[in-house]
Amino acid sequence: QVQLVESGGGLVQPGGSLRLSCAASRRTFLTHAIGWFRQAPGKEREFVAAINYNGGSTPFADSVKGRFSISRDYANMAYLEMDSLKPEDTAVYYCAADPSGEATTDIRRYSTWGQGTQVTVSS
Numbered sequence: 334q335v336q337l338v339e340s341g342g343g344l345v346q347p348g349g350s351l352r353l354s355c356a357a358s359r360r361t362f363l364t365h366a367i368g369w370f371r372q373a374p375g376k377e378r379e380f381v382a383a384i385n386y387n388g389g390s391t392p393f394a395d396s397v398k399g400r401f402s403i404s405r406d407y408a409n410m411a412y413l414e415m416d417s418l419k420p421e422d423t424a425v426y427y428c429a430a431d432p433s434g435e436a437t438t439d440i441r442r443y444s445t446w447g448q449g450t451q452v453t454v455s456s
Contacts (some may be wrong), residue, residue, distance in 0.1 A: 334359075334432075334445065335357050335358060335359050335361050335362055335365060335430050335445045336358035336359070336393070336395075336445065337351060337355055337358075337393050337428050337429070337430060337445060337446065337447035338354070338355070338356045338358075338424070338427075338447055338448070339354065339355050339373060339426065339427065339449060339450040340351040340354045341350045341354045341449040341450060341452045342397065342425075342426060342450030342452045343451075343452070344432045344453045344455065345418055345452070345453070345454055346455070347372070347415060347418060347419060347420060347455075347456055348418065349373065349454070350414070350415060350416045350417075351415045351418065352412060352413070352414050352415070353369070353412065353413040353415070353426055353428075353450060353452075354410060354411075354412055354455050355367060355369075355410065355411040355413075355428030355447060356409060356410055356443065357409040357410070357411075357430070357437050358409070359409075360409065362409050362430065363385050363386065363408060364366050364408065364417045364432070364434050365386060365430040365431055365432050365434060366382075366383055366384065366386055366405045366430070366431040366433065366434050366435055366436045366437065366442075367383065367384050367403075367405060367411040367428060367429070367430055367431075368382070368383040368384075368428070368429045368430075368431060368436070368437070368438075368440075368443055369381040369383070369403065369413045369426060369427070369428055369429075370426070370427045370428075370429060370440065370443075371422075371424035371425065371426045371427070371452075372424055372425050372427070372449075373396055373423060373424040373425075374384070375390050375411050376417045376420075376424075378427070378439040379438065380394050381393070381394050381397055381401065382394065382397065382401055382402075382403040382413060383401045383403070383431075383436035383437060383438065384404065384405050384411065384435035384436055385434060385436040386435075386445055387434075388404070390435070390436040391403050391423070391436060392436055392437075392438055392453065394438075395420075397412075397415075400416050400418075401413060401414065401415050401416070402414045402416075404421070404452060405430065408448070412426060413426070415452070418450065418452075418454045419454060420429055420454045420455060421454075422452060422454050423448065423452060423453050423454050423455070425449040425452075426449060426450050426451075427446055427447055427448075428442060428446075428447045429442045429443035429444075429445060429447070430444065430445040431444065432444060453454070
């Protein structure tokens with residue numbers, strides 16, 4: 334089973350940038366789609382971005398379009414580049430894997446999750 338570990342979170346000022354990383358434990362990662370989700374205190378977990386197994390499809394939530402980008406390598410890493418951060422981006426960010434390989438916004442399709450990394454945007 335694929336296992337995922339996020340890193341790169343932290344405290345950043347509004348307008349700043351962060352790059353989150355998601356490391357997978359097995360090469361089966363290559364056949365999985367990777368999604369990024371986030372959960373703010375008192376709110377449901379929500380979709381942020383996803384990338385399919387070959388990097389050819391990358392849907393984004395409307396709230397992050399034009400500010401966030403997603404990428405992956407062909408080893409075991411996926412990334413979420415976050416620019417022009419806003420206080421409302423504050424949340425725990427999770428990466429997740431969908432064995433179908435197709436990028437989707439549907440949280441139910443993701444069967445493996447990381448432990449999350451905290452992102453705080455504040456002055």
